[in-house]
Amino acid sequence: MRYHILGTGAIGCHLAYDLKSRHNVTLILRSKNALEDFNKRQNQIVYRQVNQTEFVGKTGFDTMVAGDNHGADDGKPSNMMEAVVVTTKAQHAQEAVRSIKPFLSKSSTLILFQNGMGIADELLETLWPTSEERKNAPTIVLGVNRHSIMRTEPFTILHNAGWYKPDDGYFMSPFPTSLEQDREDQVQTVMKGFLDLPSLNAKIIKWKELQTTMMRKLVVNAGLNAATGILESSNGGLIASSYGRELIRQVCEECALVLSELNTTPDDLYDMVYGTAHDAAPNTCSTVQDIKAKRLTEIEYINGYIIRLAKERNIPVPTNKFLVTLLHAKEHFIQAK
Structure with a gap:
């Protein structure tokens, strides 16, 4: 599976770093300047846990720039994004998702990891406002991050906590208003990619929980x-x-x-x-x-x-x-x- 990571702060870099060990990962960078900066850093994300002594880099990420919609208009399934992990700040989520909307369809899944609440409703109401548009909107998975990760410089992160305690980690559940019966298998497959990586300490839980x-x-x-x-x-x-x-x-x-x-x-x-x-x-x-x-x-x-x-x-x-x-x-x- 290919995961697109929209937002390369601390959480986005952590998810990209770990998902890359088993999946294809594309980083969606906010600008051409950010892409140039990533290239200057040898196209790598650098990671260290607080109980380790050295940072370790990982390469092999594909990249694209947000808003570059070349190739999205022909509607081919190969151009559609299957799984997009959105880790931008809450106030930037709407415009960030708008920038890749041409690549999204009802076969896509958005996984939202933001601080605060109300982002999923805001996205649907703004980007897919009518009932007809909503039929072709991506399915949304909401996530809660209980890792403590700090970005020390661009594409470099220090992982302080969250990989071992049962109450820590990444918690996920499909957003009920966006989940239709025929999309359940698609969503479960996307979420399973997180569960297969013990270092993410990810869990799927019920919506009320x-x-x-x-x-x-x-x-x-x-x-x-x-x-x-x-x-x-x-x-x-x-x-x-x-x-x-x-x-x-x-x-x-x-x-x-x-x-x-x-x-x-x-x-x-x-x-x-x-x-x-x-x-x-x-x-x-x-x-x-x-x-x-x-x-x-x-x-x-x-x-x-x-x-x-x-x-x-x-x-x-x-x-x-x-x-x-x-x-x-x-x-x-x-x-x-």
């Missing part, structure tokens, strides 16, 4: 990303301070009220967020990396999602609102784009 997993991951991101982004801190740096821990606790208290489906306590959520930060203490999350690179963050899909849900449920969330406001102010101050 994935929703719970996504919500709990949302709380982790809400507790860490905005605060570390504002402070430009590692995970460990945030929890080293009593003030940082108090911020996490306040976010968890609000999340426990808003995400009533979790049927849990603020203490349970705090322990989860703190434990994640402790296990991946050296890691700087994607929001920190965005701020340092003067890029806009995906906070509207994380704490912003919690704020919108809280408004629907008439629940006050002052800490989440404060963190989002302050992070947006910082984006403006540094002229993030």
Whole structure:
């Protein structure tokens, strides 16, 4: 099987690196400049686990540039993309998928790995808005990433955690509104490619269980990303301070009220967020990396999602609102784009 990887940040590089051991992998790069940079790096992705001493490179990846639709219009099955793993930031997912839409059909499967929630509905409603278009839309698989991986430079990643604990790894489930009966075999084959690689620590779970997993991951991101982004801190740096821990606790208290489906306590959520930060203490999350690179963050899909849900449920969330406001102010101050 051929997997196309749309987004070559930490998660995209990790999936490409491991999938390449058994499958054909094509990297969809965002620009010709990115392609030139990859070529200068000998067309390799470089990987190291935190318990190893040396980085190891892997080559043999095919490449294409997003938006280069040459050969897509003849409609031949050989030109259609079978499996596309989308690992871009949440705020870029829509335009990224739009750039390869000519290669997508009802025989394609999109596997979405983004922080936050609401991306799948947004893609379908925007790119395949009518019932007739929806018949030819790709099937969507939603994924939750519980690995802790940091990009140290382009196409080079440090893997801090996620390959051995049962509660870590990649969790996947087909998105119910996009799954038709005649596509089940296709989707199972795509997901099996992940299961066959023990290092990915991947699991297929039921949709309701994935929703719970996504919500709990949302709380982790809400507790860490905005605060570390504002402070430009590692995970460990945030929890080293009593003030940082108090911020996490306040976010968890609000999340426990808003995400009533979790049927849990603020203490349970705090322990989860703190434990994640402790296990991946050296890691700087994607929001920190965005701020340092003067890029806009995906906070509207994380704490912003919690704020919108809280408004629907008439629940006050002052800490989440404060963190989002302050992070947006910082984006403006540094002229993030």
